[in-house]
Amino acid sequence: MIISDKSPVALITGGSGGLGLVIASTFLKAGYRIVIAGRDATRLEAAQTSLQHAPYVATACADVSEETGAKQAIQTAMVAFNRLDVLINCVGTSDRGLAHQLTIQRLDELIRQNVHSTLLCSAAAIPELENRQGVIVNIGSLASKVGARYLGGYGIAKHALAGLSQQMRLELKPRGVHVGLVNPGPIRRDDAGSRYQSRVDENVPAEAAKPGGGTKIKGLAPETVAIAVLNCVRYRRADMVLPRYLRLLIAVGHISPRLGDWLLLKFTSSKE
Template sequence: MTQPHDSHSLRFESPVALVTGGSAGLGTAIAQALLNRNYHVLIVGRDSERLRLTADRLTSEEDRTDSSAVRLHQYACDVTNLDEVAKLAEFVSDRFGRLDVLVNVVGQSDRGLASEITLKRIDELVRLNVHSTVICTKALLPLIRENRGSVVNIGSLASKIPARYLGGYCLAKHALCGWTDQLSLEMRQHNVHVGLVCPGPIARQDAGHRYDKLLADDLPPEAAAPGGGAKIKGLPPQKVADAVVDCIAKRKREVILPGKARLLIILRAIFPDWGDRILLRMTSGN
């Protein structure tokens, strides 16, 4: 893919953050939050045109007319492709000479029954939710280690507690959570912060309809709603983005949103049967 090299390699003194999935949704909100805190931000996505439109939307008119002031950068890349991510790592090293923060946002939810999941669908979800994070982190970790920086992975409440009708999403996010936990232990000796942010459903305009096409006949219509029909209010993307920035600034190990969900996680760990009863009442269906 052709990449936008807007200048020759520079030495960046201010911190640099890379956000995967930065061309839309939560990734864009996180990019904006980091820009507000004076980071140079590189947004990464597969579609170069979407990246350009997002960059135009987030960059002020003043910045667009002053190339030295531009702090938002873009790079088109499939983060599940080893070769493309290797080129991304080279670009970051050549263009910025440093990387302080990596936020792995790329992922995909699902709808369906755990008992009906296919191996093909599991492969798809693990590729998008886990492989993307592992590939990017491994490629960019040498730069992160040089600056004793941060890696923040976007998990989900589904990586901590199950919800009905989420198909293979819980499986994939639990895998991501486990890998993040182990990486955090390994990176402590290198003074690299590894954090996990686990938000509940995020409010969006197409909430309740985004997964209509995934609904099988044996699922209630409410399963298409955020969280698979869980009775929980959608989180504003900006609130989640601010939590990610706070996780980076305070080098937090884990953030659960909404915070009160942590009580349910603890309860279910101690009293699994009680926890399951609560979860069943919180989700739609019979």
């Protein structure tokens, strides 16, 4: 699709790599001008170069888990393109470990990255999004829906994000701003989850280092998740689960917690 100076604008936090960069590329191909926000100037520059649409790609070097950084990212979009139609909150940090061994310090870090960043960026963006009847998309997880094993404080943070997303959706609907939550299962990565090896101790199965904490679900291509995010914007979807068939299993677990626990034990790692 052709991009012009009148094209809509999407801001993607955490857009300098991983899923965020794939989302940025997908929105560019769909005709959006984009702003990618991240903390590392070198990675942002490399990401901007890789996207190959320099006039329509702006970067914001900011820590969006802090109020000043969040406001800076929104201001960058306004200075670069004078409008903001979509905010995609893709900043997040995962974890591995047992819940009862979780430190308050680590939980604070996870909440700051996964929840504070979303709240601060959304609050800063609302006035501009209201002008455009825009959309906020928050990147959740299957861990937003279930309390799977061995994910440390990640499930706590993502459950909080799910609650925040629904509350904002209800509160902002009268103002014309839509808030959606996209909850992907494990996403395929080049490192196959090796980044978690150092966090897995003798009390946690080695499989927990894999994407999704070793859940027995085929990994999603990041491009599949990015298209789901685009569809969330286009059709103003409220809450998406990927892969889709897991929504039924999640619903069953909510109706019957005992059966839900059995399903989680079946689909997640064990010590065997």
